[in-house]
Amino acid sequence: MxxxxxxxxxxxxxxxxxxxxxxxxxxxxxxxxxxxxxxxxxxxxxxxxxxxxxxxxxxxxxxxxxxxxxxxxxxxxxxxxxxARKGLSGHARLAIIPTASSMVTALTMAFAEKHPAVTLSVTSCNSLQVLSKLENFEIDAGITYIDNEPTGRVATVPLYAERYQLITSAGQGLAEREQVTWAEVAELPLCLLTPDMQNRRIINQHLAEVGASVKPTLESNSMIVLFSHIRTGKWASIMPVNLAETLGVEGDFRAIPIVEPDARHIVGMIAAPREPHPPIVSALLHEARIFARALSS
The missing domain is CATH 1.10.10.10 (Winged helix-like DNA-binding domain superfamily/Winged helix DNA-binding domain)
Incomplete structure (x- = not known):
């Protein structure tokens, strides 16, 4: 059967x-x-x-x-x-939200060092797709927001708090500020993630909280595409702090904290809520807990 x-x-x-x-x-x-x-x-x-x-x-x-x-x-x-017979081997499948792409390397490197017989695949998709893939056995674990929208019945390991910065180029409006508000950011020519991405829904939510809305002049489901358009000097964007640091926001670029509010959302690893977990899933969750402890120490 x-x-x-x-x-x-x-x-x-x-x-x-x-x-x-x-x-x-x-x-x-x-x-x-x-x-x-x-x-x-x-x-x-x-x-x-x-x-x-x-x-x-x-x-x-x-x-x-x-x-x-x-x-x-x-x-x-x-x-x-x-x-039990051969040690941990096989293939580990992760699906992650695009904004987590900057941190997943540290986790996968540590996992690969401990489990060299396990190969890894990492797929970028939106938060709803992460949940769907997990439910349908298409992945072993996911990395997604765990506090902004319902995730259903899943095992979770909180990893880090995502905070937001305005990413712009020198000479653009607000580029010399020490911090900016969400209302001020709404007035800029923005390139943002597409509306199916939870990061975009979070941005829309915080803009709505201050009575602002935004109509970006460019949308993409790729953070790399957004970053390449910021390079032109014609667009600004809103990105998580950790992602901006990994992409190398320096030189002619400016990364400015967004306040009022200073928003934070928790990103974590999720897995199916069964006990015991498959060995590969247990190993991934174990590595996630080590990663989270290292960040918080």
Missing amino acids: IDKLEFFIVLARERHFGHAAEICGVTQPTLSAAIKQLEEQLGVILVQRGSRFQGLTPEGQRVLEWARRIVGDAKTMREEMKA
Whole structure:
């Protein structure tokens, strides 16, 4: 039944029999037959069918919750027994919000030094995608905001507080100030992350709190793209302090703290809320706790 439950999870995620079959490495008839057999075993209809996938039935939604739990536990058991025999190995998958790209290197380097038999992949995406990927077993852990929007039932390790600076070039408005307010920043020509990014929603929130709004003249889902446009001298941006430092804001650039309010939001590592965690996830969470303690000391 485990294999059928895995097929069902992929189908629910992809919402397309053909795409799900391709990901599972089977033919579409094989996947369809497996789902049908699962329905017969459970005695309920799981999938609304027509000429194509039309969604899950209420029973299917409930079975999906059980499937994620059962498949997750089975995977954890297999991985724990493998680690007991051979030590930690395999592939660790992280998804991170773009603003965390400056700090993730320190964490992955420390992890890689301790676990050389584990390869790593790091994907940048928005906070909602981080949660979705975690829920659908596409990643082992994520790094995202843990205090600004609901994260659901997840295990969390707070890492650091994100604070914000105006990043601009010398000669631009406000460039010589020691600090600026959110209301003042709203008057500048800004390039910002796209609205689907939680960092952008945080910026919008703080502007709204002071009665200001912003219509950026350029948007991107890449912090590197934003930084390259600041270099032109025609745009300014709002970036977390740690990211600005990593990108090397110096020389002709200015990084000016934004106050009124001096906003802070917590970024942390999240993982599925199961105990015990798979060995790779446990190792990632352990490294996150060490990282957080080092920052706070």
